[in-house]
Amino acid sequence: MKIKKTVLAALCSAIVLSGCGGDQQTDTKAEAAFDKPQYEWGDISGEKLVIWGIYPEMERTYLTKAFDRYREFTGNELEIVQIPKEEFEQQVLSSVAGEIEKPDILLSYGGTNVEAFHPDENFYDFTDAVWVDDLTDTSINQTVYNGRVIGLPHWEASVSGTLYNKEIFEKYHLDIPETQEEFMQVCETLLQRGITPLYLPGKEISMLLYQFPMDYLVEDADVLNGLNEGSLGYDSLPQMKEVAEWYKTMAEKGYFGETYRSDDWGGMDEAMNSGKYAMMLCWDTWLYTDFTGDASGFGIMPAFVGVPEEGTFEGPNLGLFIVNKNSERLDAALDFITFLADPYNYNAVFEGIYTAPVFKNQVASISTPQYLEAERLIERHYRDSTAWLRIRGFSQMDASCILEYMDAGEQETAEECLENMEALRQERLKCK
Template sequence: MKLSRNRIIFLGFALVMVLSLCTIGIGAQTKTLKVLTVSNWWFKGHDAFADALYKKLGIKLEVEKLPDEQGVQVIRTRLAVNEVPDILLYYSGANMRQISPEQFFVDLSKEPWVNNLVPVVKNVVSANGKIYGSPNNSMPLGGVVYNKKIYSKLGLKVPTTWKEFLDNCEKIKAAGVVPVCYSFKENWTAQLLNLIGWYEIEKKHPDAAKLINTNKLKMADIPEYVGDFRKLSELREKGYINKDYLAVTFDNAQKMIANGDAAMYLMGSWIVDTLSANYPDKINDLGGFALPSDDGKYNGVTVWASQAIYIPKESKNVALAKKVLEFWASKEGQAAFFKVQKTNGAPSFKGVNAGDTYGIVKDFKKYLDNGQAAMALEFQIDISLSNDLPRACVDAGIGAKSPKEAAQAVDAALEKNAKDQKLPGW
């Protein structure tokens, strides 16, 4: 059948109109949500997730990244005056609970993805029994980072008791290598032994965090906590640390452990971010194990939660923001994130394959998978310790305070800060 010239023109015009209407329809369905975050809380993986979200649901994220230094204060100010985005990234744990999340954030407790949260992380996005946020990233894990080549060369096994740990230190020292690197030039690194020792305390004293938080238990009355200060001092007294520990920085320590100048370093798995960038040919020589307890019965890693994603109550797009969080928690959403974001810890959601990662992370994660992990104390109590714990650890490490005195200094700081925060029971 032949078509007339006018009919062909008409059909062509009609086709153009249909395509134009389809395009208009897609544009009309696209919704833009505003996201507010501190710059260093937003990674390439989040950009990849945002792309996947747009393709899947037609939701576009407009992200405002605040400067790292002033970002947190800006967020608090905007919350106070109700200048809020649709989605907000903010601290989890005690820092979240301090700003009264029930006043600012939507209760997400009944969202379907909540059941997919890894159990150890639920508490840090909760307040008063309700869940207000979704973890923003994977969970770093803490323990002992060690140079596997040195261990192999000296025929050493991963220690499971503190005595075995010290025995390894003695053999490493005899071989002319620093057994344990201290980097007290940056005092935040001094607190790692106490932080990674929390698993043993939580197993032996399950209600410790709750009792500390309500002023019913003192740190100095927990033998294992005082014992961690003892271990910190003992390693120095036995000559198992580097002599220049007061001048060594975090960066220096990474160089020492990567190059085999030190055999072990007490640290969190976030160290792989800089190790992989600065020592890509050495990072696979490193692994990790849990800090050994005295009797070896309670060996596990410490877990640090990431920041979390919240929906402000004043958002005009709460229902749509909930869809974003649902997609974020899904296997598809997490896959988009981890496809470009090599994890420095364990996924915060069950059944998520984070892809390949480094030996340090894999070794630490084995403890988590086996149930041998505890959330860091800072995420379990409402009291801020800021620089007080690092200072106490430095004092114990250099011998300026006894282990008991260092623990008492932490108690004094907790009391002062709790009163400043006007917490009940203090």
């Protein structure tokens, strides 16, 4: 299989941009080539598949279109079960333990996020599937676990950094910062003009997004291996101290505003619409999936979260459709995956969706204007999402320690903050 070379490249941590951008404006000739099914599917009928996912992620437009299209074309039924984020892992663990019935298909993120679910024993191996060679390099990097392709990425591919209000930047004659110091200077200028520099939904702990600088840190294979093998911890990485101190400094200087602890995901739209905030750590496709204002009024620049000096962009985290290989309806589940992976179907459901392609033959989706405007900058400072996928025991929720440090005044040091984060990671590893 050709895929073996591609998987090898992903496992060698080759950082490529071919799956994360470029001008994917509609190519009518390419679309015409996919006016009929490219793979074999649809021979199984009269089945009902149970699919679990995190609420409300199963309600994304391209997913609901795909589900409806599958029902229409095959006559099969899909039972979509949405589980609150805070309950999802425990529900899956209970199913793996045999305490409750397992779903036929799971929509989850890959990498170490699924380690506790024992993928080798429970998940179907798609390494030799017909569609694997159609995945972009970035997509392959998201699907590999223990050298195997464990699921189909069927998601929007975003680029994360700092969204910024162009009108505010133009009004105060602000340039895109090129260093951490320049970013801080921009924040101070904005604050002096009565603008809160950065909206931080601190109540939604995962939105602290401390993995952005960590992607840079674990580019060093010795650091990643040290964390995973136990010879290193967060508290033994000097640059992690810079990250923790960045959050504390931003809070103490007022650059997050006064309400960041109670601000949440639901307030992001209002904040970016209000003109009271200039920036927000986020991903470009959010402007087209959740934002109700004028997306053209925003650009994207690097995330300046302490390190690296020049800031960083993060590639996408892709949801994977993963099949329970022990399902009584395995043939039907595999048929559904092949349906989703067919260019005939994914181009239909992603038509007009703002996203970089997940598949090489994905021609009907379009890049965000924000990506196109910042393409060269992104190419210089782009990193695959590595920390979130590859650090064993990693959790976005460990940012709770950073929040506590931000509020602790002189009562806690950055070193103690990182010790607490590392303790949470180690406790999580004990349970796996």
